[in-house]
Amino acid sequence: MDNLIVNNIRQRPLRALISVAGVALGVALVMLFTGLSRGMSNDLQRRSANLRAEIIFTRQGGMELTSSTANLSTKYAEELGKVDGVESVLPVIRYPFQSGRGFGFEMIEGVDWEGYAAMNGVALVDGRAPAAADEIVIDETKAQNNGKGVGGTLEIFGGKPYRIVGVYAPESGARVKMSLAALQDALESPGKCTYILVKCKDGFTPEAVAGAIEAAPATQGNKIQLTRDVVTNIEKSIPYLGVFLRALVGLSAIVSGLVVMLAMYTTITERTREIGVLKALGASRGYIVGIIEQEALVISLLGLVVGFAVSLAAGFLIHRAYGLLFDYGWRWALVAAAIGVGGGLLGALYPAMRAASLDAVTALSYE
Amino acid sequence: MKTILQAENLAKVYRVGSVDVHALRGVSLGVEEGEFLAIMGPSGCGKSTLLHLMGGLLTPTSGRISLDGEDMTAASDARRTDIRRRKIGFVFQRFNLFPTLTADGNLRLAERIHTGGRGAGSKDGEERRREVLSLLKLEDKLHHKPLEMSGGEQQRVALARAVVNQPAIILADEPTGNLDTENSAIVLNMFQEMNYRFNQTIVMITHNPEAAAMCRRIVQMRDGQIVAPSTGVQL
Ligand SMILES: Nc1ncnc2c1ncn2[C@@H]1O[C@H](COP(=O)(O)OP(=O)(O)OP(=O)(O)O)[C@@H](O)[C@H]1O
Numbered sequence: 180m181d182n183l184i185v186n187n188i189r190q191r192p193l194r195a196l197i198s199v200a201g202v203a204l205g206v207a208l209v210m211l212f213t214g215l216s217r218g219m220s221n222d223l224q225r226r227s228a229n230l231r232a233e234i235i236f237t238r239q240g241g242m243e244l245t246s247s248t249a250n251l252s253t254k255y256a257e258e259l260g261k262v263d264g265v266e267s268v269l270p271v272i273r274y275p276f277q278s279g280r281g282f283g284f285e286m287i288e289g290v291d292w293e294g295y296a297a298m299n300g301v302a303l304v305d306g307r308a309p310a311a312a313d314e315i316v317i318d319e320t321k322a323q324n325n326g327k328g329v330g331g332t333l334e335i336f337g338g339k340p341y342r343i344v345g346v347y348a349p350e351s352g353a354r355v356k357m358s359l360a361a362l363q364d365a366l367e368s369p370g371k372c373t374y375i376l377v378k379c380k381d382g383f384t385p386e387a388v389a390g391a392i393e394a395a396p397a398t399q400g401n402k403i404q405l406t407r408d409v410v411t412n413i414e415k416s417i418p419y420l421g422v423f424l425r426a427l428v429g430l431s432a433i434v435s436g437l438v439v440m441l442a443m444y445t446t447i448t449e450r451t452r453e454i455g456v457l458k459a460l461g462a463s464r465g466y467i468v469g470i471i472e473q474e475a476l477v478i479s480l481l482g483l484v485v486g487f488a489v490s491l492a493a494g495f496l497i498h499r500a501y502g503l504l505f506d507y508g509w510r511w512a513l514v515a516a517a518i519g520v521g522g523g524l525l526g527a528l529y530p531a532m533r534a535a536s537l538d539a540v541t542a543l544s545y546e
Numbered sequence: 547m548k549t550i551l552q553a554e555n556l557a558k559v560y561r562v563g564s565v566d567v568h569a570l571r572g573v574s575l576g577v578e579e580g581e582f583l584a585i586m587g588p589s590g591c592g593k594s595t596l597l598h599l600m601g602g603l604l605t606p607t608s609g610r611i612s613l614d615g616e617d618m619t620a621a622s623d624a625r626r627t628d629i630r631r632r633k634i635g636f637v638f639q640r641f642n643l644f645p646t647l648t649a650d651g652n653l654r655l656a657e658r659i660h661t662g663g664r665g666a667g668s669k670d671g672e673e674r675r676r677e678v679l680s681l682l683k684l685e686d687k688l689h690h691k692p693l694e695m696s697g698g699e700q701q702r703v704a705l706a707r708a709v710v711n712q713p714a715i716i717l718a719d720e721p722t723g724n725l726d727t728e729n730s731a732i733v734l735n736m737f738q739e740m741n742y743r744f745n746q747t748i749v750m751i752t753h754n755p756e757a758a759a760m761c762r763r764i765v766q767m768r769d770g771q772i773v774a775p776s777t778g779v780q781l
């Protein structure tokens with residue numbers, strides 16, 4: 180490597196640092212946002228995948244990704260239980276609450292614990308089932324993330340502490356559960372739920388059972404969804420996420436490119452006379468473009484390293500502080516790397532071409 | 547004797563707004579191999595313009611110029627750059643060393659450009675560099691950066707940078723213009739030494755009659771023309 184380049188960077192450490200930070204910012208933006216979207220979506224999917232009920236019965240508008248209302252009568256459970264091919268049914272209230280550390284919403288579910296555990300194959304690993312109005316159980320992941328276990332408390336409604344009486348595994352649905360009656364009480368929705376889980380008997384396909392439910396007169400006017408559709412819908416439920424991520428990648432490239440362009444532009448202005456000397460020494464246009472691009476490459480690579488380090492550290496800290504999940508993928512890491520380096524090299528191209536086409540005599544007399 | 551540089555009826559017109567500035571009005575000049583030539587004349591008479599034409603940094607408005615058998619008159623910018631790389635060494639009034647590089651780094655950079663990246667730091671180059679540095683008494687300044695050296699030392703490094711690649715011709719524009727008398731004398735001696743030792747062809751612009759007196763030939767210019775194409779020492 181040309182030591183002219185290393186020395187140029189050393190000569191102006193602050194400017195180099197700012198350029199490195201610019202590239203790092205672009206890289207970290209891509210990494211953190213894609214990591215967060217992957218992490219949260221994988222998390223939802225994993226938990227939903229642990230729902231063993233094949234069918235989810237809701238009222239129109241009853242359940243969205245981040246909100247839900249208890250607008251479905253639990254009486255439907257009885258009717259659903261009578262439909263051919265249904266093994267068991269279970270009413271669930273799902274309700275979002277502001278998680279204790281202030282960022283985003285978490286879900287709490289009100290269920291009859293024994294029924295839920297039997298239907299979905301989860302079991303308490305510690306403590307007992309929730310019974311009293313202020314008792315909850317949480318899953319192992321939540322217990323680990325929050326550093327809480329049996330005997331601890333969580334604030335759920337109006338800052339009121341709820342006692343953790345059990346910890347269960349594996350994760351399934353919302354990470355916090357209480358008894359159906361308790362949550363109905365808390366929401367002042369007696370006899371209501373958000374949806375009813377329906378598990379099919381062996382030998383019946385979910386489609387067949389869904390069809391039978393649809394045909395039953397007592398269940399008319401409600402929504403019948405297959406669990407596996409809801410799971411894929413979680414990804415689709417943020418319809419512009421993909422567009423958003425692509426826009427973000429583009430913006431990051433522009434940020435990296437602009438910062439490096441500006442830095443290189445001021446560099447060549449400052450070094451106009453040196454470029455004149457290079458020309459007098461017989462350096463070709465290619466050589467001059469080359470050394471400026473090499474300088475941009477060094478800065479971009481440093482920016483990459485810093486950007487990845489920042490992403491990992493920030494992901495870890497945000498996870499610790501807010502419980503958000505980051506899942507970094509190789510594909511996005513490569514995209515981020517291409518953005519950082521590509522943006523840097525492209526940004527430096529214009530100043531480099533300008534430098535290469537400077538008039539030698541004018542450059543030599545530049546003050 | 548071989549003619550290294552041949553200029554025929556060179557004219558250069560700069561256009562400033564709608565005004566034509568006639569910097570050179572028909573200059574013809576031949577420089578022989580091994581010559582040490584001084585160009586003198588009042589400020590604005592076209593000395594630097596002539597030197598820049600000789601070095602292919604500019605193209606003439608009319609006339610012809612060739613260097614070591616290569617015609618530079620109609621050559622493209624890339625071609626003239628390539629001729630500079632292979633055949634010309636420049637020394638400037640303001641030294642123009644790369645401030646972030648040491649003396650040695652400056653020489654290596656020139657070498658790297660000269661060889662087009664190939665053979666940089668070759669054994670030949672290393673030897674040549676050491677010889678030049680010892681002739682210019684710069685051995686103990688090798689690892690100093692320009693700001694850590696006196697003007698005289700910087701100009702000696704600049705001269706070393708120009709000669710290290712064994713150019714066909716050295717073009718120097720007032721190389722002692724920024725130096726005190728003592729350092730001027732040292733640097734001029736070094737130019738002379740290069741001329742004697744290596745039979746190095748040198749064209750030097752100077753305002754200093756003593757400097758000119760060290761040259762074998764002095765060309766006097768006025769108003770873009772050569773007024774006294776003389777041989778032998780004058781003044
Ligand atoms: N780039 C330019 N544009 C317009 N006019 C120029 C340019 N360069 C030089 N000139 C003019 O051309 C004439 C010759 O300039 P030149 O620099 O060759 O003179 P010089 O003999 O080297 O002077 P000095 O001794 O002051 O260095 C001057 O009148 C100058 O103003």
Ligand SMILES: [Mg+2]
Nearest residue numbers: 593594595719
């Ligand atoms: Mg001049």
